[in-house]
Amino acid sequence: MEIKKLERNGKIIFSEYKRGGGIIKALSMKRDEILFELKDSKLKGRGGAGFPTSTKWMLTAASISDEKYIICNADEGEPGTFKDRVLLSEYPELVFDGMVIGGYTIGAKLGIVYLRGEYEYLQKPLEDYLNEMREDNLLGKNILGKEGFDFDIEIFLGSGAYVCGEETALIESLEGNRGEARNRPPYPVNTGYNGKPTSVNNVETLATIPHIILKGAEWFRNTGTDKSSGSKLFSISGDCDKPGVYELPWGTTINELLDLVEAKNIKAVQIGGASGFCYPKSQFDRKLAYEDAATGGSIIIFNENRNMVSVLKNFMEFFVEESCGQCTPCRIGNTKLLEGVKQIEKGVHTFSYINKLRDLGKTMQVASKCGLGQSSPNAFISILDNFKDEVLNYNNGGANGRN
Amino acid sequence: MFVEEKTSLAVEIESLVKKYGNDRSALLTILHEIQKQHRYISDYAQQEIARHLNIHPVEVYSVISFYAFLNSEPKGRNIVRICRTVSCEMKGKEALEKAIERELGIRIGETTKDKKFTVEYANCLGLCDVAPAMSINDRVYTRLTPEKAVQLLNEVK
Numbered sequence: 248m249e250i251k252k253l254e255r256n257g258k259i260i261f262s263e264y265k266r267g268g269g270i271i272k273a274l275s276m277k278r279d280e281i282l283f284e285l286k287d288s289k290l291k292g293r294g295g296a297g298f299p300t301s302t303k304w305m306l307t308a309a310s311i312s313d314e315k316y317i318i319c320n321a322d323e324g325e326p327g328t329f330k331d332r333v334l335l336s337e338y339p340e341l342v343f344d345g346m347v348i349g350g351y352t353i354g355a356k357l358g359i360v361y362l363r364g365e366y367e368y369l370q371k372p373l374e375d376y377l378n379e380m381r382e383d384n385l386l387g388k389n390i391l392g393k394e395g396f397d398f399d400i401e402i403f404l405g406s407g408a409y410v411c412g413e414e415t416a417l418i419e420s421l422e423g424n425r426g427e428a429r430n431r432p433p434y435p436v437n438t439g440y441n442g443k444p445t446s447v448n449n450v451e452t453l454a455t456i457p458h459i460i461l462k463g464a465e466w467f468r469n470t471g472t473d474k475s476s477g478s479k480l481f482s483i484s485g486d487c488d489k490p491g492v493y494e495l496p497w498g499t500t501i502n503e504l505l506d507l508v509e510a511k512n513i514k515a516v517q518i519g520g521a522s523g524f525c526y527p528k529s530q531f532d533r534k535l536a537y538e539d540a541a542t543g544g545s546i547i548i549f550n551e552n553r554n555m556v557s558v559l560k561n562f563m564e565f566f567v568e569e570s571c572g573q574c575t576p577c578r579i580g581n582t583k584l585l586e587g588v589k590q591i592e593k594g595v596h597t598f599s600y601i602n603k604l605r606d607l608g609k610t611m612q613v614a615s616k617c618g619l620g621q622s623s624p625n626a627f628i629s630i631l632d633n634f635k636d637e638v639l640n641y642n643n644g645g646a647n648g649r650n
Numbered sequence: 651m652f653v654e655e656k657t658s659l660a661v662e663i664e665s666l667v668k669k670y671g672n673d674r675s676a677l678l679t680i681l682h683e684i685q686k687q688h689r690y691i692s693d694y695a696q697q698e699i700a701r702h703l704n705i706h707p708v709e710v711y712s713v714i715s716f717y718a719f720l721n722s723e724p725k726g727r728n729i730v731r732i733c734r735t736v737s738c739e740m741k742g743k744e745a746l747e748k749a750i751e752r753e754l755g756i757r758i759g760e761t762t763k764d765k766k767f768t769v770e771y772a773n774c775l776g777l778c779d780v781a782p783a784m785s786i787n788d789r790v791y792t793r794l795t796p797e798k799a800v801q802l803l804n805e806v807k
Contacts, residue, residue, distance in 0.1 A: 326735040329776040364719045365775050367788040404682055407718035409773060423677030423703075425716040441675070484737040484778035491779045517736075547737055547778070561736045565773055571716070 255337075257494025258470045259458050259478045260451070266340035267385050269457025273348040274393045276460075278308065281352045285456070287464035289476040294320060294412070294449035295519060295543030296618070300456075303446050306436035307353040310444035315355040318440065318447045319346055322363045322417060324409040325520035326565060327545035330480040331450040333492045335362075335369050338454060339376045343400060345453030347385060348460060350398040353446055358400040361417050364407045373402055409569035413617045414447040416571070427573045428617035451480055451544070471497035475536040483508050485517075485548035501531040504546065512551045515634070520545035521562040522622035524629040525555070555634045556641050559626060560588045566623040577620025580611040584627050594642025601639065605631055660698055662687070667702040674703060677713060681720055690724045718773075726761040726768035728806050731785045734771040737778035742795070746782050749796030753803065767803065 255261045273281055286301035307315060319342060323331040334342055346358040362370060377400055380386045388397045403421055405411055411420045415429035418440050439445020455477065459467045468476045475497035484490045487510035495504065501516055517525045518535070519542040526533060526540065533540045549558065563585040572578045587604040590596035608624030615621045631638055666683055670676035680699055684691050691699075691714055693707075700707040714720045732738075732747050747758065750769060754762050761768040777783035780792035784799060791802055 323776055324774060326774045327737055327778050328774075329778055332776045363776075364717075365772065365785070368790060403679070406678060406682060406720050407772075408716065420678065421675060423674040423713065425713055427716075482778065484781065485740055521736075549740075553740070557739075558736055561734070561739055565735070569773060 255492075255494070257478055257480075258496065259467065259494065260334075260338070260341065260454055260480060261494045262458060264338075264341060264457060264461070266380075267344065267383065267391075269344045269460045270347050270351075270385055271391060273351055273460050274391055274396070278352050278354075281348065281460065282308065284464050285459065288459045288467045289464075289474075290452065290455060290459060290467070291475070291537060292449055293451035293455065293479065293543065295325075295522075295541070297537045297541060300448065300452055303436060303448070304349065304353055306434075307355075307444045307446040310437050312444050314357075314441070314443045315353055316440045316443060316445040317346055317349040317353060317355045317358045318414075318417065318421070318445060319358065319360040319450055319453055320412060320414065320417060320447050321366070321450050322361050322405050322409075322412040323366075323450070324363060324412050324569075325522065325543060325545050326562070327482060327484055327517065327520045327547040328543060329482045329484075330492050330544050332366060332369070334450050334454050334480070335366070335373060339373060341454035341457055342450055343377065343380060344385075345448075345456040346400055347390065347398055348456055349446060349448065349453065351390075351393075351396055353444070355446075356397055356399070358398065359421065359440070360400060360402045361411070361421065362402055362404055363411075364405045367404060370402055370404060377402070408571070409565075410571045410617070410619050413619060416617065417447060418445065425571070427571050428619075430616070449543075472534070472536050472538070474538045479535065479542075479544055481535070481542075481544050481546050483546045483548065485546075486510060486513065486550040486553070487548050495535070497536045498534050500534055501526060501540065504535065505531065505548065508548070510548050510550075513548055514551045514553060515549040515555065515558075517547040517549070517558070517626070518542045518545070519622075519625070520547070521565050522619070522625055524625050525558075525633055526629075527633040530633075555630050555637050556588065556591055559630045559638070560585070560592065562626045563588050563623075566619070570619060570623070574614075574616040574620060576611045576614040577616070577623065580607055580615070580620065581623055583607060584624060588627075591638060591641050596639075598639060601631070659688075659692075659695055663695060663698045663702065667699075672702050672704065674705065677703060677705075677710070678717075681710070681714060685720050689727065689729070690721050693722070696722065724765075726765050728767050728787055729785075730767055730769045730803065731772035731775070732758070732769065733773075733775040733777065733781070733783045735774040735778065738775075738782040741781035743782045745796045746784065746794055746799050749800055750803065753800045766806070 290300045291297040408426045411426040416426040420426040435445040471477045487508040489508045566581040570577045611624045666680045696710040700710045
């Protein structure tokens with residue numbers, strides 16, 4: 248069943264919060280104090296890459312410029328992810344307060360929400376919400392009486408390109424260009440939107456910050472593991488009785504998660520969406536954490552009746568369509584991997600060719616320009632490795648000659 | 651009447667440029683508005699926008715061709731997008747898709763003869779927990795059955 252807001256509970260993000268609370272606290276602190284509090288919390292980016300948020304903010308804060316920007320990456324396009332939809336529709340106060348705190352800390356006057364085109368229906372309610380914040384002086388000039396702190400938030404609607412979730416592609420898109428990833432360095436913290444220092448943060452990262460500011464780094468670190476502090480929102484879908492968004496501490500095992508959502512007879516779990524890894528039953532004791540099974544939060548569950556070849560085909564079709572086409576490993580690589588999956592489906596593959604494709608996947612992981620091509624072979628490689636019998640012997644029932 | 655129509659488009663673009671500015675960063679927002687109003691961005695519109703933003707029209711075309719939600723050829727009055735991601739696939743996307751194809755007499759990617767509907771795939775609508783999902787224009791519908799999906803299409807004016 249669908250989970251309603253009142254039924255949601257969690258230690259950090261879904262804990263109680265009143266609009267503006269984090270902002271009031273932050274404005275009573277010095278910018279350095281906020282940065283050290285964040286550093287102490289060991290908060291890492293929740294989009295999946297896991298870059299320390301305090302470092303990103305420190306670098307942006309340290310960049311000297313007349314204009315700076317903070318961008319909320321709400322281009323949640325990863326298959327199987329919908330946590331940002333829930334945050335933006337049910338907890339906008341957390342996201343926007345996080346942006347205001349970010350603006351104050353790094354010295355930005357403008358925050359931009361890059362909202363994916365598929366969530367257009369959220370634009371109007373979010374605009375209304377921003378207006379309420381303006382009325383309460385949580386946005387605008389001299390926010391809450393803090394002399395010289397002017398900050399406002401705009402919403403920018405994307406147009407249906409998965410690659411724009413990559414931060415430099417997102418910035419290109421904001422600037423009115425094709426959403427093609429940039430070469431780095433320079434990084435957005437120095438040369439971002441309109442060539443100015445820019446911090447691009449995930450919706451969930453921003454939604455976590457007001458809680459940390461209000462309740463402290465130590466409180467935050469009490470949840471989670473040593474290397475992965477705090478909690479994570481998991482978007483759980485597929486074969487289970489209770490799909491939805493759950494807040495769980497980092498370090499929760501796959502088994503614990505499956506019990507929670509009442510998933511039975513499970514063969515495989517895809518962690519991290521199409522660009523993530525597929526885990527077989529033998530690895531269900533793995534921990535969900537940056538140091539073990541890392542993820543931006545997408546969990547797709549497959550029961551024993553699911554066909555892993557068609558799952559893989561679905562993922563590869565997705566990447567072939569969403570590759571922006573600017574670099575060869577990603578553009579051609581994904582097409583070749585998809586061809587390979589189709590060969591398997593038809594039963595006309597050779598083992599040696601599929602193994603060559605696995606090597607091609609390894610090449611794509613290092614040779615692609617941005618995260619899309621670097622992670623798109625993950626599903627191919629992990630499904631091939633973990634479900635070898637089923638995949639390579641697809642045309643004789645996955646038996647590898649034993650039947 | 652042809653000329654008058656073009657003029658009204660030019661006026662519309664002019665007012666959008668006034669509203670959002672003539673900076674390159676306004677391009678996608680302007681394109682989005684034109685797309686929403688006219689369901690496509692004609693060559694003429696591209697030229698006009700390029701002229702106001704002081705860029706080459708092919709720059710505008712290049713951007714349109716990149717994004718899935720922008721198009722330079724006319725589409726149907728209503729855009730139906732069926733989510734094709736794995737979570738929806740597991741919950742009956744194929745039956746949904748086939749029912750819609752049968753009912754409208756077109757395949758995915760095509761437009762009905764009366765130009766009422768264009769049906770496309772969407773790459774994850776972010777509604778995996780309430781799959782299968784589809785959108786009609788900017789509204790989304792969840793937990794669909796083939797019957798329910800067809801009924802929704804019939805309700806569209």
